[in-house]
Amino acid sequence: MLAAALAGLQYGTNPLRPTDNIPALSVQFGNSWIQASVSPVLSGVRAGSLLQLVDLSTGIDLAGGYQFGGVQCGSFVTRDGTVLALSDSEVVFSSPCMVDLGTQEELPVAVSILYRLDGRTLEMLFTIEATAEAELENPLEVDFS
Numbered sequence: 001m002l003a004a005a006l007a008g009l010q011y012g013t014n015p016l017r018p019t020d021n022i023p024a025l026s027v028q029f030g031n032s033w034i035q036a037s038v039s040p041v042l043s044g045v046r047a048g049s050l051l052q053l054v055d056l057s058t059g060i061d062l063a064g065g066y067q068f069g070g071v072q073c074g075s076f077v078t079r080d081g082t083v084l085a086l087s088d089s090e091v092v093f094s095s096p097c098m099v100d101l102g103t104q105e106e107l108p109v110a111v112s113i114l115y116r117l118d119g120r121t122l123e124m125l126f127t128i129e130a131t132a133e134a135e136l137e138n139p140l141e142v143d144f145s
Helices: 001-008
Strands: 025-028 034-038 048-055 069-072 076-079 083-085 090-095 099-100 110-120 119-130 139-143
Touching: 001 069, 025 083, 025 090, 034 110, 048 119, 069 099, 069 110
Parallel strands: none
Antiparallel strands: 025 034, 034 048, 069 076, 069 139, 076 099, 083 090, 090 110, 110 119
């Protein structure tokens, strides 16, 4: 199903913005004003992060930090997940849990992020769900830098 989502969302290259540094597994989606890309896997950025948010009229990448919307809880980050297309301008990232990359310990907290483009607006809806009894020793944070 992920392959179908990937195939259905490739819009080609944007002549205003090179995509050489965007991971191959990222999923692109967009509309007439904005093109965006989300990574379903940990690849230099947290899984589920918005890698690019390009204003097509100017070519400016508004998410130039390549980790916009990444979720963490102390040393725990979202484990690799899936990105599914709901429409041309709406995708959802889902991760079954969070993981400490140093120890590989898992935190039973599922994360899903709905990304929706509406004109020049990006809406992000975060759903955080404890899948078992979990003690969060650090705050859940989302990086918007």
